[in-house]
Amino acid sequence: MxxxxxxxxxxxxxxxxxxxxxxxxxxxxxxxxxxxxxxxxxxxxxxxxxxxxxxxxxxxxxxxxxxxxxxxxxxxxxxxxxxxxxxxxxxxxxxxxxxxxxxxxxxxxxxxxxxxxxxxxxxxxxxxxxxxxxxxxxxxxxxxxxxxxxxxxxxxxxxxxxxxxxxxxxxxxTPHDYLFTETLNEAIWSDPGWNGGNYRSHTEVITGLQRQARLWAVMGFSTEFWKQEIWRGMDFDSKEAFLTGFLEPYFTAMDPNALLCMAWKWQHGDxxxxxxxxxxxxxxxxxxxxxxxxxxxxxxxxxxxxxxxxxxxxxxxxxxxxxxxxxxxxxxxxxxxxxxxxxxxxxxxxxxx
Amino acid sequence: MxxxxxxxxxxxxxxxxxxxxxxxxxxxxxxxxxxxxxxxxxxxxxxxxxxxxxxxxxxxxxxxxxxxxxxxxxxxxxxxxxxxxxxxxxxxxxxxxxxxxxxxxxxxxxxxxxxxxxxxxxxxxxxxxxxxxxxxxxxxxxxxxxxxxxxxxxxxxxxxxxxxxxxxxxxxxTPHDYLFTETLNEAIWSDPGWNGGNYRSHTEVITGLQRQARLWAVMGFSTEFWKQEIWRGMDFDSKEAFLTGFLEPYFTAMDPNALLCMAWKWQHGDxxxxxxxxxxxxxxxxxxxxxxxxxxxxxxxxxxxxxxxxxxxxxxxxxxxxxxxxxxxxxxxxxxxxxxxxxxxxxxxxxxx
Missing domain, CATH: 3.40.50.1820 (Alpha/Beta hydrolase fold, catalytic domain)
Structure with missing residues (x-):
């Protein structure tokens, strides 16, 4: 626990x-x-x-x-x-x-x-x-x-x-979706703090969770979201502020094994x-x-x-x-x-x- | 050298x-x-x-x-x-x-x-x-x-x-393109073997280069490329074989600092x-x-x-x-x-x- x-x-x-x-x-x-x-x-x-x-x-x-x-x-x-x-x-x-x-x-x-x-x-x-x-x-x-x-x-x-x-x-x-989700997993797995799933606190995996957030930035929104700076409507004044003030806190709060459990389901949905x-x-x-x-x-x-x-x-x-x-x-x-x-x-x- | x-x-x-x-x-x-x-x-x-x-x-x-x-x-x-x-x-x-x-x-x-x-x-x-x-x-x-x-x-x-x-x-x-390229960089930076750019051989960064290859799999091709299994036309018999037989060897042969040098240029082209x-x-x-x-x-x-x-x-x-x-x-x-x-x-x- x-x-x-x-x-x-x-x-x-x-x-x-x-x-x-x-x-x-x-x-x-x-x-x-x-x-x-x-x-x-x-x-x-x-x-x-x-x-x-x-x-x-x-x-x-x-x-x-x-x-x-x-x-x-x-x-x-x-x-x-x-x-x-x-x-x-x-x-x-x-x-x-x-x-x-x-x-x-x-x-x-x-x-x-x-x-x-x-x-x-x-x-x-x-x-x-x-x-x-x-x-x-x-x-x-x-x-x-x-x-x-x-x-x-x-x-x-x-x-x-x-x-x-x-x-x-x-x-x-879809196979493309599978590959995208795998990069989300890889962001966690590649963090030494993940320790094969036996970390002591999700904060030990914060780097991996930040990497996952950055991957969501690329695929979770659209190219036009970034080009038109839609994030300004969410009260951020820079792209970087949106990443560090919204996407990263969102994912770094979460449990890595929870995300991996859901990701496997997602990848194998059929x-x-x-x-x-x-x-x-x-x-x-x-x-x-x-x-x-x-x-x-x-x-x-x-x-x-x-x-x-x-x-x-x-x-x-x-x-x-x-x-x-x-x-x-x-x-x-x-x-x-x-x-x-x-x-x-x-x-x-x-x-x- | x-x-x-x-x-x-x-x-x-x-x-x-x-x-x-x-x-x-x-x-x-x-x-x-x-x-x-x-x-x-x-x-x-x-x-x-x-x-x-x-x-x-x-x-x-x-x-x-x-x-x-x-x-x-x-x-x-x-x-x-x-x-x-x-x-x-x-x-x-x-x-x-x-x-x-x-x-x-x-x-x-x-x-x-x-x-x-x-x-x-x-x-x-x-x-x-x-x-x-x-x-x-x-x-x-x-x-x-x-x-x-x-x-x-x-x-x-x-x-x-x-x-x-x-x-x-x-x-x-574009800002989206910048973010995508940053994930390519992050794939390398996150490999301890990269060592701030002072590795002794590119093979010490092979994990990071493999991660980069996997990111290319998601963004480099199209969703239809994967769905229609276009890779079969390149003489591979599975998605995984294409990744490990084509994309990964392609990127793991390369020099990490070379990729990072090019990526920075790419990100700042204007x-x-x-x-x-x-x-x-x-x-x-x-x-x-x-x-x-x-x-x-x-x-x-x-x-x-x-x-x-x-x-x-x-x-x-x-x-x-x-x-x-x-x-x-x-x-x-x-x-x-x-x-x-x-x-x-x-x-x-x-x-x-």
Whole structure:
């Protein structure tokens, strides 16, 4: 157990830890006591049929959804829906390498098992069913790795997902994306302080985390973000100040093993595992009404990759989001970002299924 | 002096070392005896007005031009032109940190001074004039950092450049490009074997050079290059085999300080230094007939950045090259690449000026 104040309600707002018990993983490992950090908004109705699920992205938690996406003025409106955000395994709030203690002591730090997107989705389905009695979701919506989980939900549990909105992510990770993610890992691995995953504090790996932040600077935004100095709108007065005042503090606060756990999942996300590698067959299973929502300036989930998958999903639509921030437009910095998301999600939620 | 067999005629074909004497640099440093590695094709005519200059790109030498671009079947035809390729300062063949000995001993390794694109162009102009008596060039053509030098030539010596063909590069480096290049540097700096630039052999920095190769994998090609597995056409049977069999051997053969010297130049390339930061004024100086030739899938010299500069060059044209290899399409792997380059260069060379 490593103390890391970043993974606390102080930084992420209130959340609840829910145990779903023992979780056997696709890669063969076991999480003896799988605790998932969740947050809910709104009220589950008596029929238990007004639920929306939000899985989280790499390095993210439920908090950004509270800050940007959920509220009475948004499509994700707690007055109408019971909205559940479930933090992904290994994100620092749900069971993670640096928090594995007690019954999970055997999987602490470098001993943490490999987790797949499918494991998260299985865990989430169990939590929703056992903890809330939810058998069907009005919508699954997530960004980036949250989109991977959204696709996994729609393919694995087609009867349980009425609508799906994968934003800025793919159903099958691309080789380019794999290589990009590997450079993020390499930034950590190359720090002697990482020590094979058995550091004493994440601060021992600060150089590696800074390197990771610098890689995000190149791929996480768009070339135009830098050229047009969009960061000025975030109250920084130089590119360097933005890097050292925003991106670096963001990543250096995090746990390296947590990031590596999520990265492996991200790299190996692939719904075609359900259909012997046949992506068309896997996506053809989807019965959810699906809006595929790439961001036009995304450098590693480019529109064409998302569009190719969308074309394989029956009755789906491509809804491209226009945002110069690129992939990290997901942070909702540009006011026009959430407007577009709300527009598409409202239309999706108002579509009868 | 570090022995590195890569920087030899065995690997790069024949070249000649020409001294242009003492070179005072824009940043204040001095190269006591500036030796430039050059190769020529064809014959300089009596009027000395049939010369074409090729400056080189980051990590590159004249050799790729010999292999791909120059020949009787190409626009760069030695039967008609006297073609001079001049290796840039710090590229391992021309004077470089690891080759600085004798009169240059004071600038060996970590003591090598900062060099700018403008220093290269001044050195090249002197060499052409003093060594060959060439006062005017039919064409300057280069890719990537070679494009930066091409722009510098056209802005600095407008009367000496009749035609210019910057391929896959910019006149003013973009902030995104700066950040990308910084990750390449960081890959080297983060290797303890680099030792502040005073390693005993480039093999001590092999881990850092491998990291650099992996970064090139992400940004040097396009997302479609990986998705469509274009590397299969280069006789590799897996993505990993391509990385370990092509990209890694390519970069691990090189000298780390040489790469860092070139990277600094690349990052700080900016023709507007001639006009107090006014890019339009700088590009407005160009009298050369100019074809700006970005590659459509280039991830760090995107078409729109090149187009924005092209729009500022009087009488210029934008000629976009279609190549799924992205920036490293410059290697000429796709047969359609050189066909397009030849087409545009032939038209440019046949345009009266």
């Amino acid at each position: 490593i103390e890391n104040a970043y993974y606390s309600p102080e930084f992420h707002g209130e959340y609840e830890l829910v145990s779903i018990g023992r979780l056997e993983l696709e890669e063969g490992g076991i999480i003896p006591d799988c605790q998932l950090a969740i947050t809910t908004w709104g009220t589950l109705n008596a029929a238990k049929d007004n639920a929306i699920l939000i899985p989280t992205w790499y390095s993210g938690t439920h908090q950004i959804w509270r800050d940007v996406y959920v509220g009475p003025q948004h499509a994700l409106n707690p007055a109408q829906y019971f909205i559940v955000a479930i933090n992904q395994i290994g994100n620092g709030l749900s069971i993670s390498p640096h928090t594995a203690t007690g019954p999970n002591a055997a999987i602490a730090m470098a001993n943490f098992p490999r987790v797949r997107i499918g494991d998260d989705v299985v865990a989430q389905e169990r939590l929703l069913r056992q903890h809330f009695g939810i058998e069907r979701l009005q919508l699954v919506v997530g960004g980036s790795m949250g989109a991977q989980q959204t696709y996994e939900w729609a393919v694995r549990f087609p009867d349980k997902v009425l609508r799906a909105a994968p934003i800025a992510g793919t159903a099958q990770n 719904v075609s595992r359900h259909t012997n590698g046949d992506l068309a067959a896997a996506l053809g299973r989807i019965t959810a009404r699906t809006f595929v929502m790439p961001i036009n300036e995304d450098m590693f989930f480019p529109v064409r990759d998302c569009q190719a998958e969308q074309a394989l999903i029956p009755g789906s639509e491509l809804r491209v989001i226009d945002d110069l921030l690129g992939h990290l437009g997901l942070f909702g910095v540009a006011p026009t970002f959430i407007q577009q998301v709300d527009h598409h999600l409202s239309e999706l939620l108002n579509t009868p299924v | 570090i022995e590195n067999a890569y920087y030899s005629p065995e690997f790069h074909g024949e070249y000649e070392l020409v001294s242009i004497g003492r070179l005072e640099l824009e940043e204040g440093g001095i190269i006591p005896d500036c030796q430039l590695a050059i190769t020529t094709w064809g014959t300089l005519n009596a009027a000395k007005d049939n010369a074409i200059l090729i400056p080189t790109w980051y990590s590159g030498t004249h050799q790729i031009w010999r292999d791909v671009y120059v020949g009787p079947q190409h626009a760069l035809n030695p039967a008609q032109y006297f073609i001079v390729a001049i290796n840039q300062i710090g590229n391992g063949l021309s004077i470089s940190p690891h080759t600085a000995t004798g009169p240059n001993a004071a600038i060996a390794m970590a003591n090598f001074p900062r060099v700018r694109i403008g220093d290269d162009v001044v050195a090249q102009e002197r060499l052409l004039r003093q060594h060959f008596g060439i006062e005017r060039l039919q064409l300057v053509v280069g890719g990537s950092m070679g494009a930066q030098q091409t722009y510098e030539w056209a802005v600095r010596f407008p009367d000496k450049v009749l035609r210019a063909a910057p391929i896959a590069g910019t006149a003013q480096n 023709v507007s230094r001639h006009t107090n930061g006014d890019l339009a004024a700088a590009l407005g100086r160009i009298t050369a007939r100019t074809f700006v030739m970005p590659i459509n899938e280039d991830m760090f010299f995107p078409v729109r950045d090149c187009q924005a500069e092209q729009a500022l060059i009087p009488g210029s044209e934008l000629r976009v090259i279609d190549d799924l290899l992205g920036h490293l399409g410059l290697f000429g792997v796709a047969p359609t690449f050189i066909q397009q380059v030849d087409h545009h260069l032939s038209e440019l060379l046949n345009t009266p000026v």
